[in-house]
Amino acid sequence: MKPYDASPEQVSRFRRERDAFRLRYQCPDCAHARVRPSPPGLADATWFCTLGYPNETLMAAQGFLEGSGQFVFCKYFELV
Numbered sequence: 001m002k003p004y005d006a007s008p009e010q011v012s013r014f015r016r017e018r019d020a021f022r023l024r025y026q027c028p029d030c031a032h033a034r035v036r037p038s039p040p041g042l043a044d045a046t047w048f049c050t051l052g053y054p055n056e057t058l059m060a061a062q063g064f065l066e067g068s069g070q071f072v073f074c075k076y077f078e079l080v
């Protein structure tokens, strides 16, 4: 993962372009992501990366920013 400090203007522009072009960049849309099933009656299934890159931002959230305000994208992303 390569964090990138984003300005408020860059965040706004990214959101507009993400929506306009339906950009996909998160783990659930990646060929390397898999769902780990959970035993019946326990917690929901969870996503994991077969390349071993745990990333809460991309795995679980709809966001693309870390809490510190940095863009986070994975250079190994491969569209399913």
Ligand code: SF4
Pocket (backbone or CB within 6 Å): 025, 026, 027, 030, 031, 032, 033, 048, 049, 050, 051, 052, 053, 054, 055, 058, 074, 075, 076, 077, 078
């Ligand atoms: S390769 Fe990157 S984008 Fe793909 S599942 Fe792993 S962490 Fe997510």
